[in-house]
Amino acid sequence: MPTNLTAEAKKKWNEASLARRPQEKLEKLQEFLSLIPKHKGTSRLCAQTKRQISTLRREIEEGRRRRVGRGGSRFFIEKEGAAQVVILGPTKVGRSSLLASVTNAKVEVSDYPYTTREPVPGMLRYQDLQFQLVEAPALVKGSADGENWGLQTLGLARNADGLVLMVDLSQNSLEQLSLILGELEKARILTQKPRARVEIERKHVGAGLHIILFGRLIECTMQDVEAMLKGYRIRDAIVKIHGEATLDDVEDAIFESTIYRPTIVVANKSDTAEATKNLDDLKAFLGNKYTLLAISCRNLLGFEKLGAEIFGALRIIRVYTKEPAKKEPSPKPFILKRGATVADLAKLIHTDFYRRFSFAKVWAKRLRFSPQKVGTSFVLEDKDIVELHAK
Numbered sequence: 606m607p608t609n610l611t612a613e614a615k616k617k618w619n620e621a622s623l624a625r626r627p628q629e630k631l632e633k634l635q636e637f638l639s640l641i642p643k644h645k646g647t648s649r650l651c652a653q654t655k656r657q658i659s660t661l662r663r664e665i666e667e668g669r670r671r672r673v674g675r676g677g678s679r680f681f682i683e684k685e686g687a688a689q690v691v692i693l694g695p696t697k698v699g700r701s702s703l704l705a706s707v708t709n710a711k712v713e714v715s716d717y718p719y720t721t722r723e724p725v726p727g728m729l730r731y732q733d734l735q736f737q738l739v740e741a742p743a744l745v746k747g748s749a750d751g752e753n754w755g756l757q758t759l760g761l762a763r764n765a766d767g768l769v770l771m772v773d774l775s776q777n778s779l780e781q782l783s784l785i786l787g788e789l790e791k792a793r794i795l796t797q798k799p800r801a802r803v804e805i806e807r808k809h810v811g812a813g814l815h816i817i818l819f820g821r822l823i824e825c826t827m828q829d830v831e832a833m834l835k836g837y838r839i840r841d842a843i844v845k846i847h848g849e850a851t852l853d854d855v856e857d858a859i860f861e862s863t864i865y866r867p868t869i870v871v872a873n874k875s876d877t878a879e880a881t882k883n884l885d886d887l888k889a890f891l892g893n894k895y896t897l898l899a900i901s902c903r904n905l906l907g908f909e910k911l912g913a914e915i916f917g918a919l920r921i922i923r924v925y926t927k928e929p930a931k932k933e934p935s936p937k938p939f940i941l942k943r944g945a946t947v948a949d950l951a952k953l954i955h956t957d958f959y960r961r962f963s964f965a966k967v968w969a970k971r972l973r974f975s976p977q978k979v980g981t982s983f984v985l986e987d988k989d990i991v992e993l994h995a996k
C-alpha cells in the first residue's frame with residue numbers, strides 16, 4: 606500500500622538520512638514522524654520510525670553513560686571470519702551451550718533464565734572457513750517493541766549475515782519458533798528470500814540516477830520508480846532491482862526497512878523424552894521452507910552438519926586466487942555470493958585491479974579443460990581457482 610507522503614515529509618526524511626550526529630538524526634526523525642499522515646498505508650512506516658527513534662534515544666543515553674566508563678557499544682560485535690551468524694531464541698533453549706560445544710567462546714551455561722545479557726561471539730570452524738557465531742540475549746514477546754533490550758538484540762540480527770533460530774525440544778518448540786518469527790516480522794527482518802530485492806547505493810552529487818532492472822516491475826513503470834526516488838530527493842544513486850518488484854518495494858528500500866537474512870532452524874535437547882513429538886510438529890510446520898537441524902548439546906549430537914548447513918544457507922562460495930608465477934593458489938579463499946562473476950572477484954581484490962583487468966584463467970572440475978581463459982562475465986562457483994591478469 607502506498608504511503609503517499611507529502612513533499613515536506615519526503616524532504617524531512619532525506620535530511621534525517623543525511624544527518625551524521627545521532628542527536629540531529631533523532632530530531633529530524635521526530636519531525637519526520639509528525640509529518641507522516643496517519644492511515645493504513647503508513648502504519649508500518651510509523652511503527653518503524655518510532656522504533657528507530659527509540660533505538661537512537663537509547664544509544665544516545667548509553668553513549669552519555671559510556672563516555673564516563675569504557676567506550677564502544679556493548680551490543681556491537683565486530684565481524685570476523687567468513688560470516689557473522691546470530692543465534693536467536695527465547696531464554697534457556699541452549700544458545701550458550703551451543704556456543705560452548707562448537708566454539709572456543711567462554712560462555713555461561715545456566716539454569717537461570719536471562720543469564721546472557723550481552724552478545725557473546727565464538728568461532729565455528731567449517732572446512733577451511735570460520736563462521737562467527739554470536740549468542741544474542743534472549744528474545745521475549747515484545748522484543749520488537751523494546752522489551753528486554755529487544756531493539757538492540759534485533760539490531761544485532763539486522764547487522765548479521767545469517768541467523769540461527771534456536772528452539773528447545775523439551776518444550777513447546779512450535780510456540781517458541783512462532784515467538785521468534787513474530788518478533789522478526791515486526792522488526793521487518795525476513796527469514797525467507799523475498800520475491801523482490803531493491804538495492805539503493807547513494808553516489809556523489811552529480812553522478813546521476815541509474816536504475817538497473819534485473820527482474821521485472823509489477824504494476825509500475827521505470828518512470829514511476831524514477832519519480833518516486835526523485836520525490837525523496839534521491840538524484841545520485843545506482844538502484845538495482847532484482848526479482849518482481851512493486852513501487853512499495855522501492856519505497857521500502859528507500860526506508861531501508863525490510864531486509865532479508867538467510868536463516869536455519871536448530872532444535873536443541875533432542876535427548877529429552879518430549880523431543881520426538883516436538884520435532885515431528887516442527888517438521889510438519891516448516892516443511893521445506895527452512896533447514897531444520899536437531900541437536901543435543903548434552904549428548905554432543907548433531908553438530909557435524911551445522912557448518913555445512915550454515916554455509917549452504919548463506920549462499921556463499923569460496924574462490925582461491927593464484928599468482929601467475931606460482932604453482933599453488935593462496936590457501937585463504939575470497940568469499941563471494943553465489944552467482945558472482947570474475948568481475949566481482951577483481952573488484953573485491955582492488956578497484957584498480959578491476960580497471961586494469963585483461964583476462965583470467967580458471968581451474969575448475971566442471972570445465973572440460975583447465976585452465977580456461979575467461980572474461981569478466983564468467984560465473985564463478987565454490988572452490989574455483991582463478992588467476993587474474995592485468996593490462
Ligand SMILES: Nc1nc2c(ncn2[C@@H]2O[C@H](COP(=O)(O)OP(=O)(O)O)[C@@H](O)[C@H]2O)c(=O)[nH]1
Pocket residue numbers: 694695696697698699700701702703713714715716719720721873874875876877900901902903904
Ligand atoms: N537436556 C538437555 N539440556 C540442555 C541441553 N542443552 C542445554 N541444556 C540445559 O538448558 C539450560 C539452559 O542452557 P543455556 O545454554 O544456558 O541456554 P540459553 O539461555 O539459551 O543460553 C541449562 O540448564 C543447560 O544445562 C541439551 O541438549 N539437553
Ligand SMILES: [Mg+2]
Pocket residue numbers: 700701702713714720721740
Ligand atoms: Mg545464554
